[in-house]
């Protein structure tokens with residue numbers, strides 16, 4: 164029998180459904196420090212087929228009870244879950260979730276507020292205004308910057324560079340919105356050789372074309388070389404120099420090194436280049452620590468900044484943040500207008516500052532994270548991660564069976580089997596697999612200066628010295644003997 168269209172819709176989420184979700188979540192979190200850190204793909208040599216099969220059940224012919232569905236979901240996800248929220252996951256640059264941020268994120272879902280505008284949710288608009296102000300303050304950005312909450316560093320880079328593109332073209336007398344890019348003056352994008360790959364993707368998305376990218380040599384830590392930057396800018400023909408966008412970096416994804424931003428900013432200004440963007444997905448957070456902020460000295464001189472909340476701030480996925488020092492241009496680039504969309508209220512409309520229209524309210528989790536940590540708590544989170552990264556490096560090298568490949572000044576460590584040989588590369592890759600299989604901790608691999616390395620990133624609020632020591636012991640035990 165077809166459903167009766169006049170029947171009442173099913174009841175809203177019941178206490179039982181939400182209690183089941185809370186119980187499942189709590190069970191997972193309580194087991195986080197005890198479970199293997201990798202998924203079953205790493206630790207049990209399962210194949211992807213098993214992970215896929217758990218979800219690939221038939222679409223039911225009709226409704227199922229929500230509480231039952233949640234239990235099914237948890238069971239289906241289990242073999243494919245990674246303990247990346249836990250204290251011994253050192254892959255990529257991955258934060259966990261602070262308790263207050265997790266709770267706030269649950270509320271964001273329950274409230275289901277649309278952060279598009281002040282009309283769709285005054286609370287969302289007000290929370291965004293507050294957290295953007297707090298973040299700009301913590302990250303050492305100038306007063307009056309404009310910002311927006313986006314999905315991550317990729318979106319933040321793309322948004323910052325979108326504003327840059329419009330502004331530098333306007334300086335050359337080109338109206339991007341009206342005229343588009345065809346026939347526009349060239350926009351060189353001057354980047355460090357060790358920039359993050361998302362910068363290149365942003366350049367592709369923005370239609371500037373990767374031919375516009377001019378890589379500048381980097382030093383042995385991946386920092387853009389100021390002398391080479393000055394030479395590169397000087398070599399540009401005058402009109403192209405004025406439309407050039409320079410992308411600097413705070414926090415290289417392999418070494419954690421930050422470009423010398425003060426010097427870079429001086430060079431950009433002296434050359435008359437059009438714009439300075441800083442990709443500071445995690446490294447920008449050094450500014451929140453009195454002990455580490457010298458590493459990003461001069462950051463306030465940039466025109467735009469990209470950073471992440473889901474990395475070092477430890478809010479749940481997803482959360483990125485973009486700032487520019489040009490509110491009018493920022494809003495001009497991203498703003499929307501339609502007859503049914505309200506404008507000009509007292510609270511700002513989020514959709515005028517980001518590429519999206521309807522959006523999740525990420526600001527609730529950020530607000531809760533920052534309230535729960537306070538200024539000293541954020542600094543402590545940064546300092547502790549850096550201290551633990553140093554401890555990790557020291558433990559790993561104590562036996563002489565591994566070597567470190569970077570100056571451990573932030574939260575990143577590169578480690579490998581010693582020797583500048585292909586054989587040491589092979590053994591390093593074998594070590595990566597063995598560590599992932601063992602499951603005590605999880606690290607990824609990388610290629611750095613043409614050699615294989617393991618990458619360690621200490622970014623989780625809950626990691627303890629004991630976690631570092633236990634992980635270092637597991638890694639050392641897994642070093643392949645000849």
Ligand SMILES: *Cc1c(COP(=O)(O)O)cnc(C)c1O
Pocket residue numbers: 256314315316317318359361412413414415416442443444445471483
């Ligand atoms: C992680 C990272 C990005 C990309 O951030 P997502 O949040 O993954 O989009 C960009 N730049 C740097 C330096 C990063 O570390």
